[in-house]
Amino acid sequence: MDHARAPALEALEESAEWLRARRHVDAGGSDACRISASITHADDDTTEEVLLAALRALAGHADSLERQPPVRLPDPSDLELEQAVLPRDAFSGPAEHVPAERAAGRISAELLSPYPPGVPAVAPGEVITGEVVDHLQSGAAHGVIVPDAADTSLRTLRVAADTRAAA
Numbered sequence: 030m031d032h033a034r035a036p037a038l039e040a041l042e043e044s045a046e047w048l049r050a051r052r053h054v055d056a057g058g059s060d061a062c063r064i065s066a067s068i069t070h071a072d073d074d075t076t077e078e079v080l081l082a083a084l085r086a087l088a089g090h091a092d093s094l095e096r097q098p099p100v101r102l103p104d105p106s107d108l109e110l111e112q113a114v115l116p117r118d119a120f121s122g123p124a125e126h127v128p129a130e131r132a133a134g135r136i137s138a139e140l141l142s143p144y145p146p147g148v149p150a151v152a153p154g155e156v157i158t159g160e161v162v163d164h165l166q167s168g169a170a171h172g173v174i175v176p177d178a179a180d181t182s183l184r185t186l187r188v189a190a191d192t193r194a195a196a
Contacts, residue, residue: 043094044087051090052083063145101167103160110155114189119154123190126180129166133159135188140177143168157186 045059056066066080113119113136124138134156141151143165150161165175169183179187 044091047090047094048083048087052079052086054080054083100171100173101163103164107158107160107164108150110151110158110161112152112154113156114154116153119189124187125190126185127188129162129183129186132157132162132186132188135186135191137186138189139179139187141165141175141186142177143173143175145173157188162186 045056045064048054048056048064054066056064059065066084068077068080114122119136119138120140122138127135137151137153137155137157139151140149140153141161142149150165151157165183169175175181175183179185
C-alpha cells in the first residue's frame with residue numbers, strides 16, 4: 030500500500046464498510062481508529078492478494094470518503110500537569126463524579142489513558158486542565174477509547190471530593 034496516502038484514511042469505520050460492500054473483505058476488528066484484517070494459516074497467496082488488492086483499491090478511493098475533523102491535540106506543554114497530591118491518596122481517597130466541563134481545576138482521582146496510543150494523559154493526583162478535557166473528549170468523539178476511565182464516555186470524570194464545603 031502507498032503509505033503516503035495513509036493520512037487520507039481518516040474515516041476508518043466508513044473504510045471498513047467500503048471494504049465489505051465493494052470488495053467482500055471483512056475487517057471485523059476495525060473501529061474509528063484502525064483497520065484490522067487477519068491472515069491465518071488457512072490463507073494462501075490468492076486470499077492474501079485479495080486483501081492487498083482491496084486495500085489498494087481503498088487507498089485509491091480514500092479521497093471520496095467523508096473526513097472527520099482531526100482529534101484536537103494539545104500543545105505538549107499543556108499535558109505537563111501539576112501533581113497536587115500523591116496518586117495513591119487521590120485514587121484511594123474520597124471522590125466524586127463531575128461533568129467533564131466542570132472538571133478543569135479539580136484533582137483527578139483516576140488514570141486517563143486514551144488509546145491509541147495508550148499513554149496516560151492524566152494520572153491520579155494531577156490537576157485537570159481544560160485543554161486536557163478538550164483533548165480527551167475530542168478523542169472520545171472519534172472513537173478513541175479510555176479503558177481505565179470510570180465513565181468511558183468521558184461525560185463525567187472522577188475527581189477528588191471537594192471537602193472545602195464540609196470543613
